[in-house]
Amino acid sequence: MxxxxxxxxxxxxxxDDLTIPQFLLDSHHPSRPVLKKPQPWLIEELTGREIGSDELRARTFGLANAFKMRWNIGEDDVVCIFGPNHIDYPVAIWASLRLGAIVSGANPAYTADELLYQLTTTKARLLIAHPVSISVALEAARLAGLPAECVILFDAVPGAPHANVQDLIAQGLEHTQQFAERRLKPGEGKRKLAFLSFSSGTTxxxxxxxxxxxxxxxxxxxxxxxxxxxxxxxxxxxxxxxxxxxxxxxxxxxxxxxxxxxxxxxxxxxxxxxxxxxxxxxxxxxxxxxxxxxxxxxxxxxxxxxxxxxxxxxxxxxxxxxxxxxxxxxxxxxxxxxxxxxxxxxxxxxxxxxxxxxxxxxxxxxxxxxxxxxxxxxxxxxxxxxxxxxxxxxxxxxxxxxxxxxxxxxxxxxxxxxxxxxxxxxxxxxxxxxxxxxxxxxxxxxxxIKELIKVRGFQVPPAELEGHLLDHPDVGDVCVVGVPDEYSGELPLAFVVPSAEAQARMKADPSTAAAVRDAIMKHVADHKTRYKHLAGVEFIDAIPKNPSGKLLRRVLRDRAKTLRKNGELVLKTRAKL
Missing domain, CATH: 3.40.50.12780 (ANL, N-terminal domain)
Incomplete structure (x- = not known):
């Protein structure tokens, strides 16, 4: 072969000369079916509210108009969307793209530190958050130097000073078009960014x-x-x-x-x-x-x-x-x-x-x-x-x-x-x-071959967890590997060489080993999103490495499989997404 x-x-x-909203909302492609009768494009699960294509286009226009009027969002500005699915999530995407901006979606389970990293990496100018995520959003925005008036809510919250998508759409629809929609030259669609989507690497x-x-x-x-x-x-x-x-x-x-x-x-x-x-x-x-x-x-x-x-x-x-x-x-x-x-x-x-x-x-x-x-x-x-x-x-x-x-x-x-x-x-x-x-x-x-751990479809880089764990005083050295799990696909397991001080405590009183293990797991749980939490900590005398110092993860993955097969490894799992 x-x-x-x-x-x-x-x-x-x-x-290669259309933006995504122009392709999806404004044009027809030969491979696209033609609907025989009108139907909703979106239905809000809990309320049953239906939104058709005309309303979607209008809401997209209204939000784009408001973004331009209020924040002058334009070419290559980044709009970060932080929250779970919402019926106006696609509207927020397409409104941003109509202005030539770039969208970066963030995991609503992120901590403020994790969201801060995404905001600073992308240099986001606007942050759209779901009301359930507002406290984390505001803390991350503050740390990133993003003004509070640049944090927008999908839905109005009584007493909250922040703009919300619903009101912004209404305001935008009350005005004539204030923006010149981005028109791409032939071939430009291959270079013009639409999304900055985060993916973990091997390190x-x-x-x-x-x-x-x-x-x-x-x-x-x-x-x-x-x-x-x-x-x-x-x-x-x-x-x-x-x-x-x-x-x-x-x-x-x-x-x-x-x-x-x-x-x-x-x-x-x-x-x-x-x-x-x-x-x-x-x-x-x-x-x-x-x-x-x-x-x-x-x-x-x-x-x-x-x-x-x-x-x-x-x-x-x-x-x-x-x-x-x-x-x-x-x-x-x-x-x-x-x-x-x-x-x-x-x-x-x-x-x-x-x-x-x-x-x-x-x-x-x-x-x-x-x-x-x-x-x-x-x-x-x-x-x-x-x-x-x-x-x-x-x-x-x-x-x-x-x-x-x-x-x-x-x-x-x-x-x-x-x-x-x-x-x-x-x-x-x-x-x-x-x-x-x-x-x-x-x-x-x-x-x-790469060293990513995939938990419920989410990528977890072992090096990120290892770096965090090495900050814990009880951790002398560490290697994180993925272990198979029927429900989650894989789960992160930390092989830890205890620090000298921790080893002394455990030698003096073996019952403290459980407390050390729990403290290490809590250290991750307190600072990382849920799918990055450790399923277990296994103490080890030394982390296997090759002559150049590279961690031999496969050796420890095999060890974890053997321990589990022999019933010597018990993982803490949660049967929920």
């Missing part, structure tokens, strides 16, 4: 991935073309992405999966999105039943709950005709269980990264189940190489590191040329994942 190319080509024209803190407008548009067209969403001549059982369907927007819009696949792709192909602010499993089931959801995008922890939670039997899930899982591999066992639970649905997986502007593989469209454990097939326009350790290209069935090219790949990491050079190489992305392909061009992810 030299290179693998995605089937289904050639791709339709990918416009250090998260990095901002530079995603241009063209990358988002390209990936949407790739998915629409592959799924043949427009083709109504196909047998009905093959039309799994039929216009008029309904999706559940429960995955967060700040994450590339929710942002691109759920928000932009599903709206492009004529689906209505039920926007969910916060995941609650029984409400998730109720929403599927109440809104007759046809297309589900999930992550493996949700699949675990669907297969094992006793409440599932109380709900009618028969409307689901397509379930796609991504962000982490879904096991063959879970795929089979999902297939039994949803006999009317096709089950598949996708594989992608923030750096590839989401998916490079997608579920098969010609059969209900792909090969068990596979992450889908290469999308049209994508080319893959599997490189063995000796630099040669692997054949079918042989493992190696995935290097991939696609019209959707990002430009690199913002203000980080060294990291960019390591991952982005002449139009290719070095993924750091060990994979193989079968004869059907289905991908199978074996392991991560």
């Amino acid at each position: 030299t290179e693998l190319h995605g089937d289904g080509g050639p791709l339709p024209h990918i416009p 250090g803190r998260p990095k901002a991935v530079m995603i241009p407008h063209h990358s988002v548009i390209a990936n949407v067209i790739q998915m629409a073309h592959w799924t043949q969403a427009k083709d109504e001549s196909r047998p009905l059982e093959l039309q799994r992405y039929k216009a008029g369907g309904r999706g559940l927007a429960v995955l967060p819009f700040y994450h590339i999966y929710g942002l691109l696949i759920i928000l932009h792709f599903h709206l492009f192909i004529g689906h209505t999105l039920v926007v969910v602010e916060k995941f609650n499993f029984e409400r998730f089931l109720d929403n599927i039943q109440r809104y007759r959801i046809t297309n589900l995008c999930v992550v493996p922890p949700m699949a675990v709950l669907l297969c094992k939670h006793p409440a599932v039997k109380k709900y009618d899930l028969s409307s689901v005709r397509m379930l796609m899982s991504a962000a982490a591999p879904l096991s063959a066992e879970l795929t089979n269980q999902l297939s039994e639970l949803l006999p009317n649905a096709w089950i598949g997986q996708a594989y992608g990264m923030t750096e590839t502007c989401t998916v490079v593989t997608f579920p098969q469209t010609d059969r209900r189940l792909g090969s068990l454990g596979s992450g889908g097939v290469l999308l049209p326009g994508c080319t893959a190489r599997v490189v063995k350790p000796d630099g040669s290209l692997a054949g079918l069935g042989e493992t190696g590191e995935l290097i991939v090219s696609s019209p959707s790949i990002a430009l690199g990491y913002f203000n980080n040329p060294q990291a960019t050079a390591e991952t982005f190489k002449e139009g290719w992305v070095v993924t750091g994942d060990e994979v193989y392909f079968n004869e059907r061009k289905e991908i199978f992810v074996v392991d991560r």
